[in-house]
Amino acid sequence: GAVVSQHPSWVICKSGTSVKIECRSLDFQATTMFWYRQFPKQSLMLMATSNEGSKATYEQGVEKDKFLINHASLTLSTLTVTSAHPEDSSFYICSAWAGDGRENTEAFFGQGTRLTVV
Amino acid sequence: AQSVAQPEDQVNVAEGNPLTVKCTYSVSGNPYLFWYVQYPNRGLQFLLKYITGDNLVKGSYGFEAEFNKSQTSFHLKKPSALVSDSALYFCAVVPRAAGNKLTFGGGTRVLVKP
Numbered sequence: 001g002a003v004v005s006q007h008p009s010w011v012i013c014k015s016g017t018s019v020k021i022e023c024r025s026l027d028f029q030a031t032t033m034f035w036y037r038q039f040p041k042q043s044l045m046l047m048a049t050s051n052e053g054s055k056a057t058y059e060q061g062v063e064k065d066k067f068l069i070n071h072a073s074l075t076l077s078t079l080t081v082t083s084a085h086p087e088d089s090s091f092y093i094c095s096a097w098a099g100d101g102r103e104n105t106e107a108f109f110g111q112g113t114r115l116t117v118v
Numbered sequence: 119a120q121s122v123a124q125p126e127d128q129v130n131v132a133e134g135n136p137l138t139v140k141c142t143y144s145v146s147g148n149p150y151l152f153w154y155v156q157y158p159n160r161g162l163q164f165l166l167k168y169i170t171g172d173n174l175v176k177g178s179y180g181f182e183a184e185f186n187k188s189q190t191s192f193h194l195k196k197p198s199a200l201v202s203d204s205a206l207y208f209c210a211v212v213p214r215a216a217g218n219k220l221t222f223g224g225g226t227r228v229l230v231k232p
Contacts, residue, residue: 006161032218043208043224044162093161097218107152107220109161 002098006110023094030096120145141209
C-alpha cells in the first residue's frame with residue numbers, strides 16, 4: 001500500500017524556538033494532506049488541511065500563526081510550530097488519501113512526531 | 119456536524135475470547151466508515167473500511183466489522199483475541215462530500231490478557 005513518511009519521529013526543543021515537521025507521500029501524489037494533534041490517551045483532533053499550491057485551511061481554534069503549514073509539492077507538506085511552548089507538547093500526525101477517489105480510496109498516516117517543549 | 123462515539127474507554131478480554139469494540143456514528147447521508155489501530159508512539163494503521171455493499175466487512179489481522187444502518191453502528195470484532203491485539207483502536211467516519219476530513223471517535227484501549 002501507499003506510504004506516508006513523517007520526520008522526525010521525536011523532537012525535544014527549548015521554549016521559544018521553532019520546530020519543523022515534514023510529511024511525505026512516498027509513492028503517490030497528494031494534493032491534500034491533513035495534520036492532526038493527539039494528546040495523551042485522547043483521540044486525534046484535526047488541526048488543518050494542507051493544500052498543494054494554496055493556503056492551508058485551519059480548523060476552528062487553531063492558531064494559523066502558531067502552526068505554519070506549507071504544502072510545497074505534491075509529495076511534501078510541512079508543519080512548523082513557531083515559538084513553541086510547553087503546552088504545544090503533543091503527538092502530531094499527518095495523513096493523506098491515496099486511491100481512485102472512490103471505493104479504493106484510503107487514508108494513510110505517518111508514524112507521528114512526538115514534540116516535547118522544555 | 120458529524121460525530122463518532124466509542125462508548126468504552128477500555129475493553130479487557132482474555133486471550134482466545136471474542137473481542138468487540140463498539141462504535142456508533144452520526145452523520146447525514148451515507149458515510150464511509152473506518153477502523154484504525156494505533157500502537158504506542160506510532161501512527162495509525164488501517165484495519166478495515168465500509169464503503170458500500172455487504173454489511174459485514176473483513177479486514178486485516180482477522181478483524182471484521184458489521185455496518186448496521188438502522189442502529190448507525192459499526193462495531194469491530196475479532197473471534198479470538200491475541201495478546202498482540204492490545205492497542206488503541208479508533209473508529210472514524212467521513213461523509214462522502216466532506217473533502218475527506220476524517221472524524222475520529224475517542225478511541226478504545228484494548229487489553230488482551232494471557
